[in-house]
Amino acid sequence: MSHNETTEDKIIEDEITEDEVTEDDVELIAKGAAVLGAGGGGDPYIGMLMAQQTLRARGPVPLVHPRDLSDDAVVFPVAMMGAPTVMVEKLPTTEQFAEAITALSRYVGKRVTHVACAEAGGINSTIPVIAAAELGLPLVDGDLMGRAFPELQMVLPTLAGIAGTPMSIADEKGNTGILSSVDNPWSERMARALTIEMGCSAIISNFVMDGATFRAASVPGTLGVCRQLGRAIVQARSAHRSAVDAVVDVLNGRLVYTGKVTDVARRTATGFARGTATVAPLTGQGDTLTLEFQNEHLLAARQHSGGQHIEVSTPDLIIVLDAETGDPITTEALRFGQRVSVLGAPCDERWHTEAGVALVGPRYFGYDSDPVRAVRQQQEMVG
């Protein structure tokens, strides 16, 4: 009996072409996407299997950096919406991914030139790979968040004033819907209701943009970052180096705390895996760390005799890794006794604007705090 076999050894040996996504890349991207999921975004395993299956049949997907997009390119982001718990049971159809895009393309009357990723964290990293392969189109190396967030309006295009609709939604039965909303939070509400009716797992496409707009309103290179993260973890392990350090390096982040999970208190609240986890020192006495989560980790605070000190908060990334293997641990999988390393990593700078903080800052999620950055900024350190 052994844990899953991987293609890790093979991957290390291979030359990796950076301008396409191959079957082998998918495993690395999925691993890295679980890191950027910051505890949420769903386990990318099923998405990885489907993407591998599709690429085996159809060959690699070309990967285009946003800087290389022509201004008049027509970019369609695509994502899965619903409960990852459902997706591991009610597997999708291959057609569903392409159908969300073609339905929207028909409605807006524009021919798709590129497929894009809406959310680089979690299962949604591999969904656009499948859609691009099915449609025979190139994939843009970038996404709309640079991490995982729980709601549709929580994307950079919202900050840029781009409407989230028209939007398409497709289920596995062949049903499709087109939504148009007065603002982006409304697109979330309507799509959520439809997703539930569709059995809690649907594919959506929204925020259709031309090349110039996409370049301005996306985080460039994030699929590449996922692949780089996956590769860094695999290589560190095979060289018996610290995979945690490797992740810190790739993300320019900071190791906040290493310890043992001593408590996970979950609260039932509609639609969210809310709770608080406590991490304590591996040996003896010392400060503890509390993690507040709602699907994603949102706040990490050091608890000491004098009170508490927030180490990192949303919108920056709080990432929990197995302290030894570097494998990311989702908030659902957190449990007593795990040895974990907690990392903070900077998010895209636009999330730290006033509008960004209003959309995804601690107060939006009910924590009475200003955002706390993972890494102090350059000018502060100089000054």
Next chain:
Amino acid sequence: MRIGIDVGGTNTDAVLLNGNTVVAAVKAATSEDVTSGIVTALGQLRQQHDFAPDHIDAVMIGTTHFINALVEASRLAPTAALRLGLPATAALPPLVGWPERLVQAINGRGFLAHGGHEFDGREISPLDPDEIRRIAGEMAAAGVTSVAVSSVFSPVNSDFERAAAEILTAELGDDVPISLSHQIGRIGLLERENATIINAALRHLAEGIVTGLSASIAGEGIAAPLFLSQNDGTLMDVEFARRYPVATFASGPTNSMRGAAVLSGETTCAVVDVGGTTSDVGVLTAGFPREATVEVSVAGVRTNFRMPDVLSVGIGGGSRVRGHDGRAPTVGPDSVGYRLTQQARVFGGDELTATDLAVAAGRADIGDRSQVAGLEKSFVTAVLDRISTDVADAVDRMRMSDEPLPVVAVGGGSILLPDEFPGLGPVLRPENFSVANAIGAAIAQVGGEVDRVFAIAPGQRDAVVDEARQDAVDRAVAAGADPRTVSIVDFDEVPIPYLPGNATRIRCKAVGDLQIDRADTRALAGNGPGVGGGVGR
């Protein structure tokens, strides 16, 4: 009295138990046909302590035979997998991700048909009997002799799996057994389906083996009921074992841990099994092993069996020890393994092993002690401290709370361990640990389990929790447990993200002592506890 038998790959162990007291314990070689090894073991048992066959209340067998058949990819039936869920699920057909060798060994064929349910019990599409009949025709033409049926969200609603099974049996005949996924696994379609296909591939082998086991017991004049141990440490009767051979897969480590625990008199403890190469640490809570939460791959196939959570560290009796000249010593992870009795210093070899250090420290008296007399005392202490620290660290990782946890040490290498772990407490070393597996089988109880997603309306949590607990208790009693002894041994409640209506997954397990007189009437056939959390009804 009870007889416990452990049929391993190499040895067949048997014990005679009066209550929890070991009256006799023997080891025999496992035979190719399994049964003659058992007959030999039973004969030895009688020589050691003669018993009247009618004084035996029950016989419990734990075996690795079925998992070995899978790992060796031999003796497997030509198997088809039928999945109900179209138009959903087509992106990943059955047998995806299986090793090619194993697909060939079972001549595996996957079929997709309409059916399946949503998370809330609505139908994805209705079952199409004509479609199933057409597929049955293809199966028959392909020489399929065993079928696995899975349906989307069958843990929520198992109707389609049952209906499809009826159609398949009508078309293919009673000789083609049908394995249903809701009886085998939990939510996670691919993993549950994989486990069901494995079960299907083992059905004909199970038929032969179980018949042989029954015959070998009856041949000794023992009329008592026969049980097999399951992955979770509870029992199934032979009829259930015929239908769910896959339920025996992890019974080996489970029986070993439970046997060690009962020998030491502890029910909540860590069990450290120190072998030649590794120390394997598991944790028992209320007498049952904690289960691993990650998906487990068996013979290269991803499944969601309930396997005991075991942490292995590379320290055993044969571990090589290095670092003489003032440097901090290291122990393992490489080991001389089974060559210990030739290569270790105390046996006249050149390799310095962990066993040599235990002898030098006076913890054990094996081999030639003079061979290690020259080792510096400070070095010996440093090595044994290193071992103690590393194993204690592994135990600490497995602890679920800061409460002190007794440590039970078994296995030939347990001489490496100190009498007390700092911060953890004393190390208990039970007698008879070499037959812990057979003892674990003999003391097994009967269980019932619920693993379902519940929609919890505001203010209804207590009622839902009560319903789940009662359901688990009812299942344990239905499976043959004495109602007076049934209690809840495990309860876990996890809210599911992104689902509406406060969907919460509740897992609950109830266990009780086997009701011997009822078992005698064979009343439990056909009402097994569900393998690894079967949840349908």
